[in-house]
Amino acid sequence: MRWRAATSNGSPVVEQPTAASPEPRNDDVSDRNDDHRPIEVTAPGSAGPDAVMVAVLVDFAHHLRRAGLTVGSGEVITYCQAMAALDPTNLVDLYWAGRSIVVTRREQIPIYDRVFRAFFLGETDDTAAPVRAQVQTLATTATVLQIPAVDPGPANPEEHQARLGLMASTVDILRDKSFAACTPDELAVLRRIMATMRLAPPRRRTRRRRPAARGRTPDPRRTVREMMRRHGDLPALRWRTRRYRPRRLVLILDISGSMADYSRALLQFAHSATRASDRVEVFCFGTRLTRVTPALRRRNVDDALARAAKAVVDWEGGTRIGDCLTAFVRDWGRRGVGRGAIVVIGSDGLDRGDPDVLASAVERLSRLCHRIVWVNPHAQPVGRSPGRGTGHGYRATTLGMMVVEPYVDLLVAGRDLHGLEELAARLAELA
Amino acid sequence: MGEFPSVADLARALREGGYLADRGLATTLYVGLTLDRPILIEGEVGVGKTEVAKTLASVLGRRLIRLQCYEGIDANQALYEWDYARQMLYIRALSQRELDADDYSASSVVEKLFGPRFLLERPLLEAVRAGRQAVLLIDEIDRADDEFEAFLLEVLSDFQITVPEVGTIRADAPPLVILTSNRTRELHDALKRRCLYHWVDYPDPDREVAIVLTRAPGVSEALTRKVVAAVNRLRALDLAKPPGVAETIDWVRTLEVLGETDLDTRTVSDTLGAVIKERDDLEVARRNLERIASG
Numbered sequence: 001m002r003w004r005a006a007t008s009n010g011s012p013v014v015e016q017p018t019a020a021s022p023e024p025r026n027d028d029v030s031d032r033n034d035d036h037r038p039i040e041v042t043a044p045g046s047a048g049p050d051a052v053m054v055a056v057l058v059d060f061a062h063h064l065r066r067a068g069l070t071v072g073s074g075e076v077i078t079y080c081q082a083m084a085a086l087d088p089t090n091l092v093d094l095y096w097a098g099r100s101i102v103v104t105r106r107e108q109i110p111i112y113d114r115v116f117r118a119f120f121l122g123e124t125d126d127t128a129a130p131v132r133a134q135v136q137t138l139a140t141t142a143t144v145l146q147i148p149a150v151d152p153g154p155a156n157p158e159e160h161q162a163r164l165g166l167m168a169s170t171v172d173i174l175r176d177k178s179f180a181a182c183t184p185d186e187l188a189v190l191r192r193i194m195a196t197m198r199l200a201p202p203r204r205r206t207r208r209r210r211p212a213a214r215g216r217t218p219d220p221r222r223t224v225r226e227m228m229r230r231h232g233d234l235p236a237l238r239w240r241t242r243r244y245r246p247r248r249l250v251l252i253l254d255i256s257g258s259m260a261d262y263s264r265a266l267l268q269f270a271h272s273a274t275r276a277s278d279r280v281e282v283f284c285f286g287t288r289l290t291r292v293t294p295a296l297r298r299r300n301v302d303d304a305l306a307r308a309a310k311a312v313v314d315w316e317g318g319t320r321i322g323d324c325l326t327a328f329v330r331d332w333g334r335r336g337v338g339r340g341a342i343v344v345i346g347s348d349g350l351d352r353g354d355p356d357v358l359a360s361a362v363e364r365l366s367r368l369c370h371r372i373v374w375v376n377p378h379a380q381p382v383g384r385s386p387g388r389g390t391g392h393g394y395r396a397t398t399l400g401m402m403v404v405e406p407y408v409d410l411l412v413a414g415r416d417l418h419g420l421e422e423l424a425a426r427l428a429e430l431a
Numbered sequence: 432m433g434e435f436p437s438v439a440d441l442a443r444a445l446r447e448g449g450y451l452a453d454r455g456l457a458t459t460l461y462v463g464l465t466l467d468r469p470i471l472i473e474g475e476v477g478v479g480k481t482e483v484a485k486t487l488a489s490v491l492g493r494r495l496i497r498l499q500c501y502e503g504i505d506a507n508q509a510l511y512e513w514d515y516a517r518q519m520l521y522i523r524a525l526s527q528r529e530l531d532a533d534d535y536s537a538s539s540v541v542e543k544l545f546g547p548r549f550l551l552e553r554p555l556l557e558a559v560r561a562g563r564q565a566v567l568l569i570d571e572i573d574r575a576d577d578e579f580e581a582f583l584l585e586v587l588s589d590f591q592i593t594v595p596e597v598g599t600i601r602a603d604a605p606p607l608v609i610l611t612s613n614r615t616r617e618l619h620d621a622l623k624r625r626c627l628y629h630w631v632d633y634p635d636p637d638r639e640v641a642i643v644l645t646r647a648p649g650v651s652e653a654l655t656r657k658v659v660a661a662v663n664r665l666r667a668l669d670l671a672k673p674p675g676v677a678e679t680i681d682w683v684r685t686l687e688v689l690g691e692t693d694l695d696t697r698t699v700s701d702t703l704g705a706v707i708k709e710r711d712d713l714e715v716a717r718r719n720l721e722r723i724a725s726g
Contacts, residue, residue: 074624078466085465086438086458093438096458104623106473106614106630208503208576220515227519228541232526234519330671336573336615364711 053088054080060098060119067115069108075101091120190417191268191301203244204340204370215241247342247370248279249427252328254347255312256286256319262377262415264305266346269420271296271304281337284312285324291332319350321400322357329364338368342430344423346375346414349400359403366407371430375414375423376401434491435461450479450486451634451642459629460487469587469608471572471623474631477675479642480611484568487607494561496606497568498554500575506582510592511556514549521549545596558606559592565606573612577619584622634676636663643680650683657694658683664723665706668715674706681705696724 057079061071078101086093095116103112117123182190211219222238251270255263263284270282274296282293295307325345332338343365351358366372378397405411410426413419435441441464442457452460456472460483463470472480488495498509525540552560558567572580586592590602610626612618634642639659644652659679666673674682685705691698700720707713716723 070620072624078468081466082462085462092454093458096455097462099455100459100462100470100627100629103630104620104628105617109630206503206576208505220519221513224513224515224518224522224544227522228544232522330669334671335613360711 053083057083057098060115061102063115063119064102064112067111069102069111069115070104071102094120187264190265204247205242206245208243209240210243212239212241215239217241246277246279247340248281248337249273249277250338250341250343250369251280251282252289252325252343252345252347253282253284254286254319254321254345255284256350258319258348258350259346259377263346265420266375266414267292267296267305267308268301269414269423271301275299281332281341282308283328283332284308285319285321285328286312287318287320287324289324289327289331318352319347320353321347321349321351322353322355322359322361325361325365326357329361329368333365333368338365341369342371342373342427343369344373344375344427347400348376348378349374349398349404351398351400355399355403358400362404362407371409372407373410373412373423373427373430374401374404374408375412375419377413377415377419379411379413379415434464437461444490445486446645448486448490449645450482451638451645452483453634453638456483456629456631459627463627464607467605469610469626471610471612471618471626471628472631473612473614473628475633475673475675476613477677478631478633479676480631481568481570484566484609484611487609488566488568491566491607493563493607494565495568496554496558496561496565497570499570500572500579502574502576504575504579508553509555509579509583510553510586511594512551512553513545514551518544518549541596547597550594550597555586556592556594556600558608559586559590559600559602562590562602562606563604567606567608569608569610571613572610572622573615573618580619580622584619584625587622587625633666636660639663639676639679642676643683646680647684647687650687651692654686654692654694655683658686661694661699661723662706665716668719670707670709670712670715672707672709672712678706678708694724696720699724 058076061076061079064071079098082097082101083094086097088094098116099109099112103109209215209217209219211222217240219238219240223234226238227234251266251273253259253263253266253270255267267282267284270280270292274280274282274293280293281291282296284290284292290312292308292311295311296304298304298307329338362372379401410430412423412426414423435444438454438457438461441461442452442454445452445457445460459470462468472483474480484497485495487493521544554567558565569583572583575583587608590605591599593599633639636656636659639662640652640655643655643659644650662674662679662682682702682705685702686694686698689698689702691702700717703713703716707716
């Protein structure tokens with residue numbers, strides 16, 4: 001009798017392809033007694049976990065750890081106990097018990113499956129090669145970021161620099177200097193300034209209540225205590241009031257070619273934001289959407305940015321804003337990340353996708369979240385716009401921006417430090 | 432384990448109770464029961480996560496205690512609350528000497544006021560008291576705030592609750608705990624580590640037909656097969672809310688009520704509301720009517 005692992009129909013399960021059961025199904029639990037596979041277990045059906053079994057499972061745990069899963073000795077002990085209660089020679093039991101103990105989120109299931117197949121079924125690991133290749137490409141993209149790309153956007157940098165009065169590098173001048181025109185050293189200075197920027201996300205009322213001097217809801221707990229203290233007299237009711245919590249802040253940053261010079265600055269801004277509040281989520285997109293929040297949760301800016309760069313695979317590619325925002329709404333927004341949040345989108349609106357897709361994505365997003373803020377470094381500061389938040393002070397110049405404008409509550413330039421400071425200040429006002 | 436000698440027995444019992452558990456879920460439940468570990472079940476909406484706990488309770492002959500989580504749920508709503516209205520009346524009555532209490536000393540009054548008579552049990556306390564007699568279902572844990580999750584972790588680690596005025600209440604044997612989550616947010620690792628984890632996927636078509644026939648006895652199998660095939664085609668579309676098993680059952684029932692025996696573009700279009708409950712999704716589905724109906 002031979003075992004193989006099936007990866008068909010998306011859910012990899014160990015199933016039994018023998019003639020004994022014509023329809024091998026993973027739920028076929030009635031005939032489990034004749035599906036033994038002799039692994040190195042000396043006493044099948046013995047009461048306690050014997051030493052060989054423990055050794056095998058510990059070794060398996062090592063392999064799982066090497067593949068990146070967190071397996072503590074607590075988990076190994078639980079696994080051994082579970083196998084003592086189950087049939088240790090049954091591969092299906094071995095698979096499911098281990099999976100329920102070791103795996104803590106859906107994304108880990110394929111990793112577990114791969115290690116399990118390699119370890120217990122001795123299958124050569126055909127997925128290993130692509131994984132290694134992927135790690136390599138990730139490493140190269142990381143190095144791309146570490147060399148700050150300051151190739152000036154405009155065709156004639158000299159003129160551009162002259163216009164901006166580049167010769168001085170004091171903070172005050174840097175403050176109004178376009179990120180695109182900054183040298184690596186200047187960017188480093190800006191980064192330090194940005195790290196000191198204080199961000200206060202707007203707050204929202206929650207359903208939780210706390211005791212308060214005055215409020216709208218009586219606080220029976222404190223009232224009764226007071227009554228007892230006064231032998232039954234009730235001098236005045238005690239009150240409770242709603243608690244306030246910071247709103248969630250979601251930053252969705254465009255890292256495509258046209259935004260390259262600014263997206264790094266925005267990412268630094270995002271890092272400051274994650275340091276200010278734990279209710280911040282950061283995503284990057286070019287041709288597809290990547291969540292970089294975990295990568296940014298580092299104290300050290302450079303370390304955080306390097307990690308974020310590693311997570312993102314499509315630096316400076318094209319832009320598909322519509323598709324990426326749709327993906328955000330579908331995979332994250334509806335799940336709760338976007339609900340009631342302030343969503344800050346950093347992009348120039350140069351979309352290579354279908355404008356209709358973009359429009360419907362932003363419309364859905366606007367229904368889901370509390371406010372949409374658009375940071376566009378290429379925005380032209382002229383006149384009043386007819387958008388939802390009147391008086392942006394900026395004119396939509398690209399088709400993408402025209403399409404999304406009706407749904408955007410606040411449009412800021414954010415082309416320089418000054419712009420980002422303005423953004424930080426106005427975020428707090430968005431109630 | 433006492434009740435079921437093997438995974439197969441547990442699966443059979445669940446099947447008799449009207450729930451078709453696959454091998455993975457049955458094994459996880461079996462291990463959870465044997466090792467007294469909470470079980471965290473995640474999966475798409477409508478794949479029968481809550482149903483597991485209900486069926487398990489009835490199969491085990493235990494009481495189902497349900498704690499529905501929501502944003503802002505706090506210890507008072509989950510653990511216990513004092514019956515303040517009654518306490519106030521009692522204090523009032525005492526102060527007017529209307530009660531025939533034999534002892535008006537302060538300590539005795541306080542003891543009465545904060546004794547079992549005025550204690551309102553909420554699900555967690557109830558479950559700790561019931562111990563082995565209960566299945567505790569903590570539904571949609573992802574809706575609660577993370578503070579509540581930390582608090583829950585504490586209760587789940589030692590199954591004892593301290594009410595300062597009454598004392599510590601400890602479960603002689605922990606109840607079976609089942610947590611469900613729709614993944615609207617990521618749960619803390621500490622809580623997950625405490626639990627056995629199982630991801631419930633959409634069942635394969637054959638199994639889904641079997642589930643529908645179990646949950647809605649009397650419907651025609653031929654129609655059910657067609658509906659399940661159509662639902663699977665719907666799931667393949669890019670929908671915000673792909674229909675779950677619950678929707679499949681609803682759809683079959685709707686068609687039965689209408690006396691339809693076949694699925695064509697017209698019947699699909701007429702009854703689409705039973706499976707798709709989002710306007711954007713409806714539009715997508717209507718554009719693909721032909722494909723859904725015929726495949």
